[in-house]
Amino acid sequence: MLKAKFFKEIKAKTLLIFCNDCCPAFQFGNHPNIVAASAFAGLVNPENGFDEAWFNYHFEQSNIKEIFILGHTNCYVLHNLLQKKVIPESCKNAKKQVLGNQLLFNNLSFLNENLGFTFLKYQLALQKRWLELYFQKTGIMKKYEPKIKLLFIDETRQSIEKITDLQFLLLSESLTKN
Numbered sequence: 001m002l003k004a005k006f007f008k009e010i011k012a013k014t015l016l017i018f019c020n021d022c023c024p025a026f027q028f029g030n031h032p033n034i035v036a037a038s039a040f041a042g043l044v045n046p047e048n049g050f051d052e053a054w055f056n057y058h059f060e061q062s063n064i065k066e067i068f069i070l071g072h073t074n075c076y077v078l079h080n081l082l083q084k085k086v087i088p089e090s091c092k093n094a095k096k097q098v099l100g101n102q103l104l105f106n107n108l109s110f111l112n113e114n115l116g117f118t119f120l121k122y123q124l125a126l127q128k129r130w131l132e133l134y135f136q137k138t139g140i141m142k143k144y145e146p147k148i149k150l151l152f153i154d155e156t157r158q159s160i161e162k163i164t165d166l167q168f169l170l171l172s173e174s175l176t177k178n
Ligand SMILES: [Zn+2]
Pocket: 019, 020, 021, 022, 041, 042, 072, 074, 075, 076, 077, 078
């Protein structure tokens, strides 16, 4: 069911980036138009292996037109990164990035009551912003003009929701809490 809903969104050759513990996403890879890659906490950055060479390879060899970054509920990777406990050296940069995102989030004021969910979506929207900036900086945006889209999976309700950056500007009551 979730797989069918997801496949409906696939219109072109797509690069699918999903978090390591997003169980439903593992079934989405077997579609002729999808190239799938998992990322620690869904963090799309060179430290996770998503560097210029990696993207160039996929745009050239696989003729990718769109990128889907997938967010999800029940994300234990993100949950663990947000905890105050000591973590392995290899996770330190990811932790720093996620805590930075949380700090930005905490400075916003949302009308929405479910802040846990909202943070997951906000974190996803930030990944898109970051990737767009990176593509602009490296010239990838100009060369391949990829479309970056965000999808959020509610694993409990088995639903898929499209997320736009704008949604978060509209959701916030004000830019800062004072
Ligand atoms: Zn996850």
